[in-house]
Amino acid sequence: MVLKKRLNYEFNGYHLPVIPRAPRSIRRRASQKKSVEDSQICAFELLAAVAGKLLHESESSASSNAAGGKDLFCIHKHGPKQQLLEEGKAFRSECLDQGSCIENVFIPEATAQGSSLKSSLKEFPHGKSGSALERTSNVTSPNFTKNVACDVKLEIGESKTALENFPTKADGGCSNDGEASDCKMENGMERQVEAVQKQNGDLTAANTCGSKDPTEICVNTRALISSESSVQLPLYSSAVPNASFPKHRIDVKLVTRDDDENSFRCNQPSTTKRAFRPRSCIGYRRLRKMLKSKYWNVAPKLKDYELSNTDQRMKSICRNRKTIYTHERCEYEAPSKRRKLIDHSSTDVHDQEASSESISNIPEKNMKRDKSGSAAFFHRANRVSTSVKGHQASSQSKDCHVKFSIKSFRVPELYIEIPETATVGSLKRTVVETVTAILGGGLRVGVLLQGKKVRDDNRTLLQTGISHCGNLDTLGFTLEPSFSQTTTPLKDTPMLVPCEAHQQSPRSLSSTILELGFPHASGVPPLVTNTGNHVESTHELLPSPANALTDGAVRDSKALVVVPPMSVEALAVVPMNHETKHSILSQRRTRRPFSVIEVEALVEAVEKLGTGRWRDVKIRSFDSANHRTYVDLKDKWKTLVHTASISAQQRRGEPVPQELLDRVLAAHGYWSQNQSKQHGKLQADLLKFSEDQMEQLTPDPPQTS
DNA sequence: TTTAGGG
DNA sequence: CCCTAAA
Numbered sequence: 001m002v003l004k005k006r007l008n009y010e011f012n013g014y015h016l017p018v019i020p021r022a023p024r025s026i027r028r029r030a031s032q033k034k035s036v037e038d039s040q041i042c043a044f045e046l047l048a049a050v051a052g053k054l055l056h057e058s059e060s061s062a063s064s065n066a067a068g069g070k071d072l073f074c075i076h077k078h079g080p081k082q083q084l085l086e087e088g089k090a091f092r093s094e095c096l097d098q099g100s101c102i103e104n105v106f107i108p109e110a111t112a113q114g115s116s117l118k119s120s121l122k123e124f125p126h127g128k129s130g131s132a133l134e135r136t137s138n139v140t141s142p143n144f145t146k147n148v149a150c151d152v153k154l155e156i157g158e159s160k161t162a163l164e165n166f167p168t169k170a171d172g173g174c175s176n177d178g179e180a181s182d183c184k185m186e187n188g189m190e191r192q193v194e195a196v197q198k199q200n201g202d203l204t205a206a207n208t209c210g211s212k213d214p215t216e217i218c219v220n221t222r223a224l225i226s227s228e229s230s231v232q233l234p235l236y237s238s239a240v241p242n243a244s245f246p247k248h249r250i251d252v253k254l255v256t257r258d259d260d261e262n263s264f265r266c267n268q269p270s271t272t273k274r275a276f277r278p279r280s281c282i283g284y285r286r287l288r289k290m291l292k293s294k295y296w297n298v299a300p301k302l303k304d305y306e307l308s309n310t311d312q313r314m315k316s317i318c319r320n321r322k323t324i325y326t327h328e329r330c331e332y333e334a335p336s337k338r339r340k341l342i343d344h345s346s347t348d349v350h351d352q353e354a355s356s357e358s359i360s361n362i363p364e365k366n367m368k369r370d371k372s373g374s375a376a377f378f379h380r381a382n383r384v385s386t387s388v389k390g391h392q393a394s395s396q397s398k399d400c401h402v403k404f405s406i407k408s409f410r411v412p413e414l415y416i417e418i419p420e421t422a423t424v425g426s427l428k429r430t431v432v433e434t435v436t437a438i439l440g441g442g443l444r445v446g447v448l449l450q451g452k453k454v455r456d457d458n459r460t461l462l463q464t465g466i467s468h469c470g471n472l473d474t475l476g477f478t479l480e481p482s483f484s485q486t487t488t489p490l491k492d493t494p495m496l497v498p499c500e501a502h503q504q505s506p507r508s509l510s511s512t513i514l515e516l517g518f519p520h521a522s523g524v525p526p527l528v529t530n531t532g533n534h535v536e537s538t539h540e541l542l543p544s545p546a547n548a549l550t551d552g553a554v555r556d557s558k559a560l561v562v563v564p565p566m567s568v569e570a571l572a573v574v575p576m577n578h579e580t581k582h583s584i585l586s587q588r589r590t591r592r593p594f595s596v597i598e599v600e601a602l603v604e605a606v607e608k609l610g611t612g613r614w615r616d617v618k619i620r621s622f623d624s625a626n627h628r629t630y631v632d633l634k635d636k637w638k639t640l641v642h643t644a645s646i647s648a649q650q651r652r653g654e655p656v657p658q659e660l661l662d663r664v665l666a667a668h669g670y671w672s673q674n675q676s677k678q679h680g681k682l683q684a685d686l687l688k689f690s691e692d693q694m695e696q697l698t699p700d701p702p703q704t705s
Numbered sequence: 706t707t708t709a710g711g712g
Numbered sequence: 713c714c715c716t717a718a719a
Contacts, residue, residue: 588714589713589714591713613707613708614707614708614709615706615707615708630707630708631707631709631713631714632713634708634710635713635714638709638710
């Protein structure tokens with residue numbers, strides 16, 4: 001079926017607008033076969049399982065961590081791949097596997113027929129761009145990551161590394177900038193080409209990202225990989241600059257930026273395209289839902305659910321989604337009606353710690369502490385936290401209670417890097433956002449003993465040496481930002497705090513992973529956990545120049561990275577506040593205005609497919625634009641129709657060429673008129689009819705309506 | 706999961 | 713864009 005469809009698309013210009021769509025059940029089946037999603041999930045689960053196992057192991061012996069990490073890595077890396085191979089889609093780029101996607105708007109040349117679209121298409125240097133793209137795809141992430149505009153760099157803790165590299169994404173031609181479409185396209189292409197070239201050059205050096213330290217890269221890569229969201233990193237290691245990809249059809253894909261979901265983009269051979277559907281989107285949504293569910297599930301009472309989140313748990317959650325959902329509504333609707341916040345806190349990572357190398361030096365003495373509601377907070381935190389709380393019986397030695405007084409926490413340092421050309425205002429915004437993100441994002445507590453982090457949450461105070469007789473003087477606590485606002489007891493994990501815009505998807509992924517109990521190999525540098533975030537943030541952070549037009553400023557401000565812990569006082573342990581949660585979990589997706597190119601692609605697709613087949617439209621023209629869901633497309637169409645019906649003066653935003661609007665009206669009229677009959681036997685007739693219509697369609701709408 | 710609409 | 717009812 002898929003094949004058939006594809007053929008149709010390819011060869012029929014405007015002809016066959018009426019591609020009868022298969023009954024949903026069938027479609028569903030087909031889609032299910034698209035294993036990508038499944039495979040991803042499988043991989044995910046597998047990962048989770050492994051993680052769980054590792055975690056387990058790590059608890060018993062720290063030494064095993066390294067190995068564990070490795071294994072994990074391997075699995076992650078190969079698992080998906082293998083699966084793909086099995087599917088016979090060997091050539092899918094890894095980035096795809098990873099779930100990273102690039103948004104491509106591809107426009108079949110065939111389509112170009114008579115419509116104005118054609119003209120614009122022609123502007124693309126097909127040959128050249130095509131090849132460039134292909135190359136790009138080979139290299140995949142590296143290029144993108146490498147990217148053009150690295151306005152903001154995020155650095156995390158001591159591991160400055162890779163972040164810098166990832167940060168920018170190459171800006172796809174199609175992004176939302178307000179530039180004229182043509183220009184955009186070209187620019188985008190060129191850029192990509194440049195990137196590619198550069199990449200090739202640099203590749204040898206191995207530091208695509210330009211990070212100075214290869215080692216670090218490796219580490220990061222690993223970390224990233226482990227975090228699932230990291231998807232792209234694997235490429236680094238395996239990137240083969242010149243590997244040749246199978247040529248794709250004629251589709252020209254435009255790379256657009258895609259942030260929310262996964263920011264990585266890569267060009268996919270069109271062939272594969274259909275194979276994996278909106279998986280990322282879907283996956284993303286799914287995760288989101290899951291998270292929500294969890295939130296509800298757990299958050300309400302901050303019960304100490306077992307922290308060990310295994311995939312089992314995940315599954316169950318999924319299963320109960322509906323139920324949970326209801327639950328949520330009841331309990332949380334009040335605060336914010338529309339937004340369901342996900343409260344990671346309860347579920348999160350706690351146990352895991354991403355160990356950061358950063359060791360805070362000055363241990364603070366502690367005495368008693370406690371502030372607000374840490375109860376819940378600590379609750380989860382298990383042992384350590386408990387101890388912090390006030391006095392509690394320290395685990396084993398029942399007789400002794402250790403009292404702590406925490407005067408201050410060390411707080412991670414923030415590094416913000418923005419272009420010289422940035423305005424002071426944007427700098428301020430950036431700083432504010434960063435801080436907000438951190439504070440708002442949730443904190444976790446790290447425990448330092450003699451300047452060293454205490455990673456093992458399972459050890460008792462006694463075992464750790466924290467007791468009366470012990471050196472409380474050398475005991476310190478750190479407050480570290482964490483994605484999920486959850487605070488985790490021991491260990492400090494410096495993390496990237498996602499800016500508000502940050503989205504979910506990556507975040508979700510990482511969070512999820514964490515929840516799953518992904519243990520970081522202790523040996524692994526600081527970021528296993530973080531990595532994912534980093535990447536994410538990176539994406540978001542990097543504003544593509546093009547985008548700047550629309551919301552560039554905002555974007556710019558988003559990028560920030562948190563580095564190592566530093567001392568900040570009075571950061572009371574804040575249980576997660578709503579706001580925090582709000583900002584992180586339930587954020588509204590970043591607004592991404594449709595670019596003219598996208599509009600064009602949409603119009604073109606609708607002209608062929610008609611309205612009411614948004615899923616197909618999505619697949620056809622926005623398959624790789626992970627941030628554009630079919631609902632988005634439908635909404636966009638709605639607004640386009642509206643836009644087309646109002647005067648130019650009343651329109652806002654990037655102006656859409658009148659020609660496109662005319663086509664919108666034409667298509668809208670046409671399809672609304674024929675909607676009822678399209679599937680029937682009239683199909684043939686309609687076919688012809690539509691053909692005619694379409695052909696003359698160019699600027700003038702089919703009068704049919 | 707998709708579609709269709711309201712907000 | 714989000715949220716949902718329906719399908």
